[in-house]
Amino acid sequence: MLAQSLLVPALLLSVVGAVQDTVDVGYSIYKGQALPNGVSQWLGIRYAAPPLGELRFAPPQEPLRTPGVQDATIHGKYCLGTGRSPTDKSTSEDCLFLDVQAPTKATVHSKLPVFLYIQGGGFNLNSNPNTNASGLIINSGYDIVVVSLNYRVGPYGFMTDSDKIVPNNGLRDQRKVLEWVQKHISQFGGDPNHITLGGSSAGAASVTYHLTANNGTNRGLFHAAIAESPSFATTLSVAQSQYMYTQFATRVGCVGKDSLACMRKKTAVELQTSNFNIPLPGASKPPNYMWLPTLDNEFVQDYTYRVFQQGKFIRVPTVYGDDSNGGTKFAPKDTATLQESNGYVLDQYPVLTLEMLGEINELYPNPNTSCPAVGCYWRHASNVYQEARYMCPGMYISSVVAKHGKDAWVYRWNVEDPEQMASGLGVPHTVELNALWGADYVDDAPASYQDGQVNAAASPTMQHYWLNFIKYYDPNGRNAYDGSRYPQWKKWGEGAQSRLTFQTGGKAEMIPVDSGLRQRCDFWTRNGVALTM
Incomplete structure (x- = not known):
């Protein structure tokens, strides 16, 4: 030029x-x-x-x-x-x-x-x-x-x-x-x-x-x-x-x-x-x-x-998705009691009722067995926040888009970086941006996303689907599925509700949404308007 x-x-x-x-x-x-x-x-x-x-x-x-x-x-x-x-x-x-x-x-x-x-x-x-x-x-x-x-x-x-x-x-x-x-x-x-x-x-x-x-x-x-x-x-x-x-x-x-x-x-x-x-x-x-x-x-x-x-x-046509542990960056790491966890969630959504908080506690048992201890309710607060704010709304929107006759695809980013896992973050909020743009083109990408490391293939895998969608409005490509090494990303609502799950090492597979997540998301869908979301 x-x-x-x-x-x-x-x-x-x-x-x-x-x-x-x-x-x-x-x-x-x-x-x-x-x-x-x-x-x-x-x-x-x-x-x-x-x-x-x-x-x-x-x-x-x-x-x-x-x-x-x-x-x-x-x-x-x-x-x-x-x-x-x-x-x-x-x-x-x-x-x-x-x-x-x-x-x-x-x-x-x-x-x-x-x-x-x-x-x-x-x-x-x-x-x-x-x-x-x-x-x-x-x-x-x-x-x-x-x-x-x-x-x-x-x-x-x-x-x-x-x-x-x-x-x-x-x-x-x-x-x-x-x-x-x-x-x-x-x-x-x-x-x-x-x-x-x-x-x-x-x-x-x-x-x-x-x-x-x-x-x-x-x-x-x-x-x-x-x-x-x-x-x-x-x-x-x-x-x-x-x-x-x-x-x-x-x-x-x-x-x-x-x-x-x-x-x-x-x-x-x-x-x-x-x-x-x-x-x-x-x-x-x-x-x-x-x-x-x-x-x-x-x-x-x-x-x-x-x-x-x-x-x-x-x-x-839409693509919606989320990371496996989208709340860990936000919930206080020192959350030590159920009351503190409920208080954190209430500060984000102050119109929650006591009855809603009680149902949330039933739907989200604390995954940490070390209590009482500082931080033992961190993941409890994190799990509630991530599904309320990110994961469940995306799946709900995809269901409505599909209901109204447009193609919708849903993903879950489950690519584990050893350092993030060791820190307790799991697979945190928006970590897939490193794969979308490529580790060489972002600052401070996780070490495992770099060339020669375990998750180096995560970027070409993600870019394969994103580029197909950008070009053809279909993440599988011009002819829906071209038989490549990447699995077919099935539309949301075709049979079971399944998400393309991006795994460690650059792999991807279709995995149905489990009944527990469906039940929890039903709660947020039922109460979304009441919670002013």
């Missing part, structure tokens, strides 16, 4: 349709770079105006026009996170950037499938910024385009005041990127009519919110969905979340009728100093994540369980 002269902007894309490293997206011209591995990247592209001043706590606005050529070889800073240092130089309030990574050989006529990935972080931080998709693109046969993004989190993206602040601006940031992709992705070789929307944790919850946005109104912004460990949390109404605004404004010294104007004049450092979690209504301690999407009667019109129950979602 050779940059074209600024004196001849019409030639930017003129060489037999080839995508150039300099691309004009209308409001700005961005110069990316072609890497030696055959992948080109454009990093730090603004997709919205800087959310500063009067745009702080406001919906995303159109990006400003900029003169000259903008450097697109460095990631934009990611968004300010709750509980994070006010002097962290890697973050900024000016953070609405996206990255595009594509095969260098792509042309404006390639119409390659697009994977639009939303990172997680509990809606309180950007936990997986600066995605390196080179490995996935290379292993696709240089046949896909990947887009990743930052979006506002914490109070910047999810605070409202029942009056002047539009709720769910973090989700609106994401929609802005979906719209951006429709307008511009063809210039990078992508097909706007072939978009797989994916995400992990809060990113997977975001995928689910986009499936149900505005009661499932289909704007044609994506055509398939992958949700890795979708996070179902307590959802408050705008009125119920008012206390968060009141508390935050008070902490930063902005009381009175002009509190919003006052907060918009504060520096980001001043806001960050007071950006920490407090308990949900009815809880005694702060939850793992407090700032969350809010029922706004527009973007988020009802609890997710009820929206799916009513069939108000976009019908597209």
Whole structure:
């Protein structure tokens, strides 16, 4: 890819349709770079105006026009996170950037499938910024385009005041990127009519919110969905979340009728100093994540369980799944009694009744026999949290998708890393991201995922299915099942409810969901709306 002269902007894309490293997206011209591995990247592209001043706590606005050529070889800073240092130089309030990574050989006529990935972080931080998709693109046969993004989190993206602040601006940031992709992705070789929307944790919850946005109104912004460990949390109404605004404004010294104007004049450092979690209504301690999407009667019109129950979602093929021990990163390791375990769960879901907690204790016997001892109820709390928040909601959604005539596939990530097993984490939340992108392309991948180690084959196994789904909306490939060394991933609901289970060493097999898990998930499904999930 050779940059074209600024004196001849019409030639930017003129060489037999080839995508150039300099691309004009209308409001700005961005110069990316072609890497030696055959992948080109454009990093730090603004997709919205800087959310500063009067745009702080406001919906995303159109990006400003900029003169000259903008450097697109460095990631934009990611968004300010709750509980994070006010002097962290890697973050900024000016953070609405996206990255595009594509095969260098792509042309404006390639119409390659697009994977639009939303990172997680509990809606309180950007936990997986600066995605390196080179490995996935290379292993696709240089046949896909990947887009990743930052979006506002914490109070910047999810605070409202029942009056002047539009709720769910973090989700609106994401929609802005979906719209951006429709307008511009063809210039990078992508097909706007072939978009797989994916995400992990809060990113997977975001995928689910986009499936149900505005009661499932289909704007044609994506055509398939992958949700890795979708996070179902307590959802408050705008009125119920008012206390968060009141508390935050008070902490930063902005009381009175002009509190919003006052907060918009504060520096980001001043806001960050007071950006920490407090308990949900009815809880005694702060939850793992407090700032969350809010029922706004527009973007988020009802609890997710009820929206799916009513069939108000976009019908597209889906992949949902979770890790075997998705709660171990979150439950306190020193949980020593059943009362402490119940208290932790109640702090996450304060509308739990005493009767519900009693039924939970019956459904979840403590797997640890060392009590009394510090930490002997850690796994009890962890097991309740993981199935309530991640595992059971994903299986429920898949059942509803299948019921409404769309293909759905479910997985379980059960790849054991020796160090994580020894630490007691088991197979923790979102560990499969190391396999999705490839251990060489992520920071701090488990040692066993590296080349030559026991789980090195986990990445090609996962990428086989994900790439097929991104390309064909079927994880088994163009012809459903090609007889390869990878087992057929059967659809959810075909016969027994079975998940493709990724095992240690890169193996995978279809395993039916056991009766105990089905019974526990039935509890969360029955009570999901009552728990405001």
